[in-house]
Amino acid sequence: MKFFIDTANLDEIKKAYKIGVLSGVTTNPSLVAKEGVKFEDRIEEILNAVPEVESVSAEVTPNALTAEQMIAEANELIKINGGDKNITIKLPMTLDGLEACRYLTKKGVKTNVTLIFTVNQALLAARAGATYVSPFLGRLDDISEDGVQLVAKIAELFRVQKLDSQIIAASVRHPDHVTRVALAGAHIATIPFKVIEQLSKHPLTDQGIEKFAADWKSAL
Ligand code: E4P
Secondary structure: OEEEEEOOOHHHHHHHHHHOOEEEEEOOHHHHHHHOOOHHHHHHHHHHHOOOOOEEEEEOOOOOOOHHHHHHHHHHHOOHHHHOOOEEEEEEOOHHHHHHHHHHHHOOOEEEEEEEOOHHHHHHHHHOOOOEEEEEHHHHHHOOOOHHHHHHHHHHHHHHOOOOOEEEEEOOOOHHHHHHHHHHOOOEEEEOHHHHHHHOOOHHHHHHHHHHHHHHHHOO
């Protein structure tokens, strides 16, 4: 399973990229709004900050409700950074979003169908040619459903039906989500920087480092 980072914060993206485990970035209107920056400018900054990843998702704005409007916005987004091949158009899981997905896929543009909460939605998105489908597990857990189970079912469906779309486990809230979606067959988990940090930590690792340092010092 690959790691994407789920943020529009440039410092966090740069820090995660430096570690060397990042394969992509996802953003959404809420994450961009939090940064208080111009959307297109931030996407360009992100593309330049992470040249060796496979994908940077830029979502069409909430103003784009029809397929035509989504395609018009996507046509502007794909020009950013001189037509960067990593730009991935994130589209909502609606009938119009699917129509835009099919159109953009035929044009050779990478797509990410987002806000997926059922297996059937994932099947539709895959059939519309989505490069990526994004089930939101945390938001399902929030309403007492099982987000990881959804990811597992989508993975099984894509295997049985031989569908090529990659599953991005999204709305990841903690390290246990990461372990469980990896075991469930997600191709990618997109995770906030805080969770990336948490993944690297264990109290016994810290204690071990301290003990090595103390023993080393006492031997001098
Ligand atoms: C994914 O692409 C979304 O940006 C994200 O994972 C949503 O997560 P949230 O439910 O924590 O807002």
